[in-house]
Amino acid sequence: MISTVKQSAFTINGCDFIRSKSQSLTFSHRFSLLPPLPAAMKSRRSSGVSVTKPIYVSSVENFGGLKKERSNDNLVKVKAYEADRVDPIEGPDSKTEVARRLKIGVYFATWWFLNVIFNIYNKKVLNAFPFPWLTSTLSLAAGSLIMLMSWTLRIAETPKTDLEFWKTLLPVAVAHTIGHVAATVSMSKVAVSFTHIIKSGEPAFSVLVSRFLLGETFPTAVYLSLIPIIGGCGLSALTELNFNWIGFAGAMISNVAFVFRNIFSKRGMKGKSVSGMNYYACLSMLSLLLLTPFAIAVEGPQMWALGFEKAVSQIGPQIVWWMAAQSVFYHLYNQVSYMSLDEISPLTFSIGNTMKRISVIVSSIIIFRTPVQPINALGAAIAILGTFLYSQLFLLNGKQTNILRNYCR
Numbered sequence: 458m459i460s461t462v463k464q465s466a467f468t469i470n471g472c473d474f475i476r477s478k479s480q481s482l483t484f485s486h487r488f489s490l491l492p493p494l495p496a497a498m499k500s501r502r503s504s505g506v507s508v509t510k511p512i513y514v515s516s517v518e519n520f521g522g523l524k525k526e527r528s529n530d531n532l533v534k535v536k537a538y539e540a541d542r543v544d545p546i547e548g549p550d551s552k553t554e555v556a557r558r559l560k561i562g563v564y565f566a567t568w569w570f571l572n573v574i575f576n577i578y579n580k581k582v583l584n585a586f587p588f589p590w591l592t593s594t595l596s597l598a599a600g601s602l603i604m605l606m607s608w609t610l611r612i613a614e615t616p617k618t619d620l621e622f623w624k625t626l627l628p629v630a631v632a633h634t635i636g637h638v639a640a641t642v643s644m645s646k647v648a649v650s651f652t653h654i655i656k657s658g659e660p661a662f663s664v665l666v667s668r669f670l671l672g673e674t675f676p677t678a679v680y681l682s683l684i685p686i687i688g689g690c691g692l693s694a695l696t697e698l699n700f701n702w703i704g705f706a707g708a709m710i711s712n713v714a715f716v717f718r719n720i721f722s723k724r725g726m727k728g729k730s731v732s733g734m735n736y737y738a739c740l741s742m743l744s745l746l747l748l749t750p751f752a753i754a755v756e757g758p759q760m761w762a763l764g765f766e767k768a769v770s771q772i773g774p775q776i777v778w779w780m781a782a783q784s785v786f787y788h789l790y791n792q793v794s795y796m797s798l799d800e801i802s803p804l805t806f807s808i809g810n811t812m813k814r815i816s817v818i819v820s821s822i823i824i825f826r827t828p829v830q831p832i833n834a835l836g837a838a839i840a841i842l843g844t845f846l847y848s849q850l851f852l853l854n855g856k857q858t859n860i861l862r863n864y865c866r
Contacts, residue, residue, distance in 0.1 A: 564797040569813050571790035573820045578783035579641070580649050580825065585768040585776055589641040590752040591761055595780060596637070597745040600788030604738035616735035623743065628721040630743035636714030638748065643707030649821035650829070651697050653814055654837045655708035658690040660847040663716045671720070682847040689840025696833040733795035741788065814841055 582592055607613040643652045661683045667673040694705060731739070768776045818837060822829055 561797075564793065565812070568790060568793045568797060569816045571786050571793060572813055573817055575783060575786035575790050576644075576649050576653075576817050576821055577824055578779050578786060580644060580821070582776070582779045582783050583641070583645040585772045586764050586780070587645050588756050588761060588764055589645045590638060590748075590756045592645075592780070592783070593638045593641045594745065594748050594752045595784045596641075596787040597741050597748060599781075599784035600738065600741040600791070601745050603785070603788055604735075604741070613734065614732070616731045616739060618731070618739065622731070622739075626739060626743055629718055630740055630747055632714045632718035632721055633740055634744040634747050636711045636718060637744065639707045639710040639714060641707075643704045643711065645704075646701040646707065647697070647704030648699055648825065648827045650818045650827055650837070651693070651699070652704065652708050653818050653821075654693045654840055655690055655705065656712060657814055657837075657840045657844045658686050659712040659715060660844055661686050662712045663719070666713075666716050666720070676850070678850045679847065682843055682850055685839045685843030686847060687843075689836045689838070689843055692836030693833050693840060694836075696830050696836060698828050698830065698833075734792055737791055737795045814844070 579592070583589060586592070604613065608615045640652065640656070643655070664675060664679065664683060668675070694700065765776075772779075818841075821827065
């Protein structure tokens with residue numbers, strides 16, 4: 458009978474797995490857990506476990522049972538993962554790995570589908586009802602209502618927050634609100650595809666802000682990856698048939714705002730034990746409180762009433778469904794993306810995010826029949842490729858994963 462002892466994760470170095478025959482694995486608090494490894498392990502230095510990165514042991518099998526059984530090679534089975542991995546080191550053919558990959562596939566498919574649906578309905582609403590401040594407010598209100606109902610009905614676990622949590626969340630919410638409204642303003646003036654092409658240049662702003670305001674340095678390869686991003690965005694902007702300065706400025710402001718949102722989030726949320734889904738829910742609620750008075754001041758109920766009456770006369774009652782759909786799908790796709798980042802590795806997330814942008818650009822061009830010149834499409838492809846290369850280089854060089862959260866938009 459094989460028993461499994463589940464331990465809370467603790468850290469050891471990879472080199473501790475290679476010991477002399479007389480040594481056992483000993484930790485800093487002198488607690489001996491694993492028996493000495495056999496001499497045969499000395500020659501197995503080609504293991505996939507790094508000898509320089511910390512190792513987290515999550516479970517130990519064949520330990521503590523009434524009847525001890527050993528495998529043929531006399532090894533104790535240990536599940537572990539490296540510090541920069543999110544999943545235990547297991548064989549690629551294991552059932553756990555297959556289930557994990559299936560789960561990631563479901564996350565990605567759901568994420569892309571919800572994002573495409575949101576962008577379609579968002580553009581339909583803005584074409585018939587050009588009030589981006591109210592549209593942005595409705596998106597945040599729908600998400601806040603959904604999460605409040607989920608907490609009340611105990612569908613989702615209620616987050617444990619305090620005053621300090623909300624204080625650290627405030628600057629994040631300010632940046633999130635500005636970025637959200639600016640992106641919606643951009644989509645109200647230009648094609649969805651153009652807004653997303655410009656937003657793919659966000660990594661360039663992230664590096665520049667981090668370099669000149671925070672004093673962070675990056676490898677040369679990261680700086681070089683900005684060249685295709687900036688060049689591709691510039692080429693697309695110059696060749697855009699329906700170019701609009703307000704739409705362009707809105708996308709650029711959104712880029713800068715989301716960069717600062719990420720910086721504030723990285724600084725303020727260290728050590729906070731709030732899940733990705735609940736973190737985004739709290740962020741939506743605080744942003745809603747900040748945005749509502751500004752939306753009333755900038756546009757106001759009188760303008761909304763006249764605009765809604767005009768939209769109903771042109772579109773019909775289905776404009777209400779469009780507004781509800783864009784609001785709900787905005788929250789759902791952001792929620793799934795945050796849940797995805799909790800479950801998968803940053804590199805996998807960056808790949809999924811790149812594919813998401815491509816799916817949104819292509820689908821919006823097809824559905825809205827946006828005219829695209831070959832040179833414009835080339836610029837978009839170069840910018841997207843540069844964004845993908847940047848994300849891979851950034852993460853491979855050991856940076857933290859928080860920067861990826863600003864790609865959810």
